[in-house]
Amino acid sequence: MVVNYSSDYDVKCQLDTCKTYPVITDSERGEIVCGGCGLILVQNISDTSHENSGYTLEGFMKLARTGPATSLTMYDKGLSTVIGNNKDFSGNALSSKTKYEFNRLRTWDQRSKSRNTTTLSKAFTLLHGMKTKLGIPDNVVENAAYIYRKIVNAKLTRGRTMTSLVSASLYAACRENSIPRTLDDIANAGNVERRILSRDLRTIIKKLGLNLNQYDTATFITKISNNMNLKEKIKRDAFEILKRCEKEEITAGKHPVAQAAASLYISCIMNGEKISQKKFSVESGVSDVTIRNRTVLIKKTLKLV
Numbered sequence: 001m002v003v004n005y006s007s008d009y010d011v012k013c014q015l016d017t018c019k020t021y022p023v024i025t026d027s028e029r030g031e032i033v034c035g036g037c038g039l040i041l042v043q044n045i046s047d048t049s050h051e052n053s054g055y056t057l058e059g060f061m062k063l064a065r066t067g068p069a070t071s072l073t074m075y076d077k078g079l080s081t082v083i084g085n086n087k088d089f090s091g092n093a094l095s096s097k098t099k100y101e102f103n104r105l106r107t108w109d110q111r112s113k114s115r116n117t118t119t120l121s122k123a124f125t126l127l128h129g130m131k132t133k134l135g136i137p138d139n140v141v142e143n144a145a146y147i148y149r150k151i152v153n154a155k156l157t158r159g160r161t162m163t164s165l166v167s168a169s170l171y172a173a174c175r176e177n178s179i180p181r182t183l184d185d186i187a188n189a190g191n192v193e194r195r196i197l198s199r200d201l202r203t204i205i206k207k208l209g210l211n212l213n214q215y216d217t218a219t220f221i222t223k224i225s226n227n228m229n230l231k232e233k234i235k236r237d238a239f240e241i242l243k244r245c246e247k248e249e250i251t252a253g254k255h256p257v258a259q260a261a262a263s264l265y266i267s268c269i270m271n272g273e274k275i276s277q278k279k280f281s282v283e284s285g286v287s288d289v290t291i292r293n294r295t296v297l298i299k300k301t302l303k304l305v
Contacts, residue, residue, distance in 0.1 A: 011041045072145040073127065075120035083109060116152070119162070123148060126166050126190070133189040134181055136174065144173035150208055160200055164192045168201040175212040180219040182257060184285045217242055217251065220260035224284055230264065230273070237267040241298065248301050254294065258286045262294035266304060 012023060013034035021036030025045070032042035070077045083106045086099045094102065124145060131141045147169040151157065157165060167190035174181045183201075187194045205212065218239060225235045241263045245251050251259055261284040268275045277295075281288040298304070 013037065013039055013041065015039075072142055072149065073124050075117055075124055120149075120152070123162050123166050126163065127170065130167070130170055130186070130189045134170075134185060136170070136179060136181070137177075140173045140177045140179055141170075143176060144170040147172055147204070147208070147210075151204055154207055156204060156207055160203075161192070161196070163190050164196045164200045165204070166190065167192050167197050168204055171197070171201060172204065172210055172212060175215065176210075178213070178216055178219060180215060180223045182285055215256045217256040217259050217263075220257050220284070221264060224257075224260055224264055224280070228275070228279070228283055230268070231271070234264065234267045234271050234273060237270060238263040241266055241302070244302055245298060250297060250301050255286065255290065257284050258290045258294050260284070261286055261291050262298055265291060265295055266298060270304075 011032060012019070013021070013036065015034075015037060018034050018036035018039075021034065023032060023041065024035050025032050030043065030045045031040050032045060033040050083102060086094045086102060088094060093099075127141060127144060127148070130136075144166075148166060151165055151169065167186050170190075171181065171183060171186045173179075174186075183194055183197060187197050190197075204210065221235065221238050221242065225238070238260070242251070242259065245259070245263070261280040265275070265277060265280050277288045277291050280286075280291055284291075
């Protein structure tokens with residue numbers, strides 16, 4: 001319905017011939033147009049036709065007209081048709097005939113979903129399970145769902161398992177958002193081989209043109225030290241060792257997890273903590289030989305005892 005101009009938006013047409021014409025507000029389209037030439041002056045105006053300011057939870061729920069926000073992590077983005085319980089609008093039970101009709105409608109609604117919808121539903125269920133295991137934030141999971149949808153649209157799913165593609169999408173999202181999760185962590189959470197995960201990750205990076213930044217080594221220092229319950233002094237000294245290594249330019253091209261584990265190991269020695277390289281190897285997922293080689297290089301370069 002088109003209503004008269006509201007004084008909340010003080011806009012007027014700039015043409016001289018339109019100064020005598022009123023400005024018209026179209027509530028259905030959310031636009032304010034000039035009554036003379038039809039020029040759109042304001043778009044996407046707020047809908048004030050319904051009172052939506054509730055001061056209590058009960059009042060807000062009565063006045064709220066919107067459902068949950070749309071999300072890419074839902075197979076239908078949260079916009080599916082849901083046939084609810086067998087009750088009418090007033091809460092009374094439906095008759096047996098009407099209940100039978102709604103049961104048939106519910107069955108056909110389920111059967112009419114496309115194969116792509118079913119596949120996305122299974123994939124995002126797996127993605128939410130991996131999110132719980134790894135403790136990944138919601139924004140990263142949203143990004144992973146977006147990457148997986150791009151994989152499906154690019155038709156890269158043929159010849160590849162759903163588990164490996166979901167895991168690769170999650171790892172790529174973690175890299176883009178600087179969330180410290182290694183390939184081994186993702187592979188264990190998704191129950192997929194690391195070799196297959198690496199292969200599919202290389203494929204989607206090439207086909208989709210993803211630009212993944214290198215992990216920040218400092219985030220792995222925080223992760224490993226928190227998992228091993230190390231002292232704050234050890235963590236700070238490890239950050240200082242890493243900073244000195246970056247100044248000496250001996251971190252380029254090196255494994256960030258191995259660099260973090262070696263920095264923490266040297267920091268433990270400096271603070272009198274007796275923790276073996278094997279424990280750091282188990283916690284970080286890097287071989288103790290690699291940690292030993294990184295430790296020798298850091299001690300030699302920084303001239304540490």
